[in-house]
Amino acid sequence: MKADFNKRIIHLIIFSSLLFLSMIVYLTYFQLITGPRIVDNPYNKRQWAREDNTIRGFIYDRNGVELATTEVVDGTPVRKYPFERIYSHVIGYSSKQYGKYGIENYYNDTLMAIGDSTVARIREQLSGEMIRGNHLVLTIDHELQKTAERLLRGKKGSIVAINPSNGEVLAMVSKPDFSPVNLNQQWEGLINDERSPLINRSLAGLYPPGSTYKVIMASAVLENLSIVNTEHNCTGSIIIDGYELSDYGRTAHGLVDLTRSLVVSCNSSFAQMALELGTRRVVNVSNRFFMGRTINSDMPLRQSRIPQEDDIPTTELGAIAIGQGRLLMTPMHMALVAAAIGNDGVMVEPYIVREVQNFNGRVLQRGGGQSHRVVSDDIARQVKEMMVAVVSQGTGRNARIQGVRVAGKTGTAQTAGGADHSLFIGFAPEDNPKIAIAVILENEGKSGGQAAAPIAREMMQLGLRRGGE
């Protein structure tokens, strides 16, 4: 009897041990998986407490213009955005009620000095002063940003300007936008607006690149000597497997070589060349240009899409050649493609925070991404020449700048049901580019050369005048 009793007690010991073990395992799991996900919840009052006691770091443009500041009003820090909607998507907002967005979100820990060692904070702790956050110096040039916002006002779409040699983002605008000031007055309208003003199109908008994709296709053709000198006879349309793929305005371009095909943006010729290259080569070059791959950046950049099958149907391959079909790209990525050609075949990862400084100006961290060679410099130079021709004598004539060799490519992308998107990518000057650009006008209903190229022109002109300083 007693032995039996003790045996059952041992069962209870095992049971109790399991209960205690489950608590330990669960707590560890919670801290690893669930914890990090919930701390940012707006109902977590600790964030407010921390926020009421921290002077959030300032944000400056590359020349020291104050873009976001913090003032202490009656003992409480208040965030100020002097340029309001010019930076709505770049800087975003930091709000107790609506959370955080943009740089205010992904650089929150830096701006709030969260994670800086407690030892470094002892002075504030002891004196009861407010904690001072770290400041950010952006790569943005305020003059360019201001101009980009003005050029895009009243339209839908995105403008991205970067420095091709180092990946600095000089201007980034997305429309429609919002004002980070007085969010609670706009909020209902913002979240219900079908045009999605809260999406940063430059980083997260996926667009068919249209004919701008021919820049990548031209590189693919140049890499394959067997077809590079083939000429095609353009009749204004081409029939692939029973599907008709037509040229813009059904223009028959006649007998065209590669350069001529790019200059006049001949769809039938590029579709023909894609078929001759075959799926493997087209996808291979596209992947090298980071299609369907993650591009590292200090901003959350969405992946561009390309069909990943081993054998893409010919009709689809023809569509890819002219930037249609299941091909989708972010405006930032389009700018990077132009930049890579301008930079002799090397793509540099984009970044927007140039420096992190502590409250008294000491530099804690510098921005900058890695470089990736996507095509050989020889091929890049040949594509460059063709892109110069596009602007000097082809569809991109509206981007011409007096005395500067501008390289570019226009695009007019068809959309399901809506008016065409108008696109332009390019860089200038041709030999040592200071600025690369992508302009996307959503459902503009005009060709890229008509609508997007003049905007790109103005941006490049200003960019060159400011010389990247």
Add this chain to the structure above:
Amino acid sequence: MRPINIVVIINSLFFLLIYLFIDPLNINILGAGGILTALIAICSYIIKKAKMGDSYIFLIISLLSSLGIIIIYRLDSGFGIRQIMWYALGVVLFFLGYVIFRYIRNWDEYIFLYVGTSIFLFLLTFFMGTTIKGATNWIRIGGFTFQPAEIIKLIFVFFLAAYIAYPEKLKNIYTFLFLVYVHILFLFLQRDLGMAMLFFGIFISIFYVSNKNLKLLLYNLLPAFGIIVIGYFTMTHVQVRYEAWVNPWRDIAGRGYQITQSLFAIAEGGFFGTGLGLGRPDSIPEVHTDFIFSAVCEEMGIFGGIGVILLYFILIYRGFKISLQIKDMFKKTVALGITLTYSYQTFIIIGGVTKLIPLTGITLPFISYGGSSLVSAFIAFGVLQGISKDVSEGAELIEG
């Protein structure tokens, strides 16, 4: 290093921390800490010299209590000082419990007294009770309120043990089961779900150990399950607790408020905590009683939290060991009952505040603020200490 030295070092460090950062340069807290630590050292010396049995139990419960006092003092210095008083009273009752339990030899004969006292206290609560936090389980006497269930817990264990020792005193096993369920029903009616769960857990475990008839055990589990289901559909507060457990995020501002605030605190603490006095555990409702474990996790991290869990584990391990070694059936069951009470209570509340299981309000033994809970725990472990004396005497006999 001798265990008492560890306790002294830990206490000195914590009280120094409070003296330097939380309550800067208030010499009183340093004095209070000193007296507390000295009291622990002296008592542990007495237990050793007077050969009072197990020498770890007192140290562990004192360490847990000190931790509680420190956290409570950090949250509210007034409560902290009162908890030190309760601790002192607890120590007195610990020794009193030890002496009285050993002085009276025939504890196993008073089964009817135990049942009678429990039911009397329940009825008293029922008719004279004060409702605090939605549960009618408090009695107010003068300026003091106390929770009879805390005392009934121990009496209930004595009742179970008395029955196991002399089953023939009750007409048959069904009378016994009836009396057990009367206890649980009272707790249910008082809306004290945590206690009801705890009482059922103690009963079913001891029933499992003592009863060969496993079929009857099954018959006891089924109605318990039924009560939970019926309770869910008839009592809104059961529903609320359940829904707040399944998805507290759906109604953060309402029913999920307490538990999500607790989870924020634990998440904020990470592995090593924000440091004592540097977190914001004050944003959790009931943080000094039911949710004190979340405050421990916020400021000492889950490493601190797991440390606390392991301390409880050593404590119940000592209890199980005593229960295994003792021969007398009554004392064996009392030791087991007390051990299980504090094992399950710890699990119910720590599991509850971390959302491992649905939350039911119950205190964390020795750490939560509150007189009845602390004092009754000290009495219970005083009794366990008394039983452990028998073990060591038995051992001496064998060795001799």
